[in-house]
Amino acid sequence: MSLFGVPKEVAVGTAMLGVAFAAGMLAGKRYPSLGFGTPRPSIIGKSSALQQYILDHSLREHPVLKKLRLLTADHPYGKMMVSCDQAQLMANLVKLIKAKKVIEIGVFTGYNTLNMALVLPDNGKVIACDINEDYVKIGKPLWKEAGVEHKIDLRIKPAIHTLDDLLAGGEVETFDFAFIDADKESYNEYYEKCLRLVKKGGIIAIDNVLWNGRVLKPRRDDLATQSIHRLNEKLLRDARINISMLPMEDGLTLAFKL
Ligand SMILES: C[S@@+](CC[C@H](N)C(=O)[O-])C[C@H]1O[C@@H](n2cnc3c(N)ncnc32)[C@H](O)[C@@H]1O
Structure with a gap:
């Protein structure tokens, strides 16, 4: 010893x-x-x-994904990027369910957007929602370099508006997969709108559901943690879905629409 x-x-x-x-x-x-x-x-x-x-x-x-990851790592907010293993899991799910239409809420430099676009069929679409064009500009040339730019429909405005546009445009129950990874206070709204947009058998992936452990003891003045914790409690009892909460990275919930 x-x-x-x-x-x-x-x-x-x-x-x-x-x-x-x-x-x-x-x-x-x-x-x-x-x-x-x-x-x-x-x-x-x-x-x-x-x-x-x-x-x-x-x-x-994919080599272009690696390039984007390393580029993003040098960004002052680089830690916002989804981890490569988590992105790979989601891309595998997208492929497994033969998804054609997916939504990403919170693009940042577009690592996960690119990963999903790479596995979608040529006529597939990622509706990519963000409010900050400067972040997205970093990844956009690499979407082109990877040859998947045509599959990415970037919408620069609050994601709630984009989801409302999709709902109003008759796209209810036409999406296969959604990834929620933007402002935490809006998580419940994102979830409810995505649940309407996603088909039965589709998947909604929700990131940061452990929020660095703060969900164990949400402070009253911490609106982000309150919002995540409330949604976690609601999802447990939500009869519209089956769920798995994975201890991957900062916590990833997969909601399978019934
Ligand atoms: C954690 S990052 C997303 C990381 C990204 N999913 C990835 O794969 O690397 C969160 C992003 O949400 C965006 N965001 C924040 N509030 C938003 C809103 N109301 N609507 C759309 N995007 C928003 C931010 O600009 C930021 O790029």
Whole structure:
């Protein structure tokens, strides 16, 4: 036994993994979930060797996506970007259900938008909602470089207005997948509108449902946490959907419309 009661072999192994991880980072294997961002609750731990192992053994990232990820990592708000493994899970779901029409609420530099566009058929569409064109401008040239720009319908205005436009335009129950990842105070409204827009059998993915652990004890003056927590409680009892709440990144709820 060595220091802290950890067997010597384990301590040496852990130290070696730490060195390997640092070397990987220096060699440019920079994953957003490890390089920056606020610490988030995770059963594995964001900067652990196991988390690195998961990425090393599951991430299949398109080269243009990688380029956008590294570009976004240098942005002052880079930590807002969805993690690459989470984006990959959602793209796999989009592919699995043979989605044609998807909505992204909160685009930022467009990493997840690009990932979804890459797996959609050529006549597929991502309705990409954001209010900040400056963020989106960073990713847009890479949408073109990846050859999927024609599948992305960018709407720069409050997402609620875009969702209302879609509803008023007769697009009720025509979408296959929606990803909610913008201002937290509007989460309930986003969910209700997406539920009308998504078909039966479609999926609504809701990000940040653990909100860095703050949902455990929402403060009265913390409207974002209150909003997320209220929605989490509502979804548990919502008979219109089946749900899974995944401890991935900052918490991801998948709502399957019945
Ligand atoms: C966490 S980031 C989205 C990350 C993105 N999903 C990704 O894959 O990297 C949140 C985004 O929501 C946008 N946003 C905030 N309020 C919004 C609103 N009312 N309507 C639309 N977008 C909004 C912000 O401009 C920001 O780009």
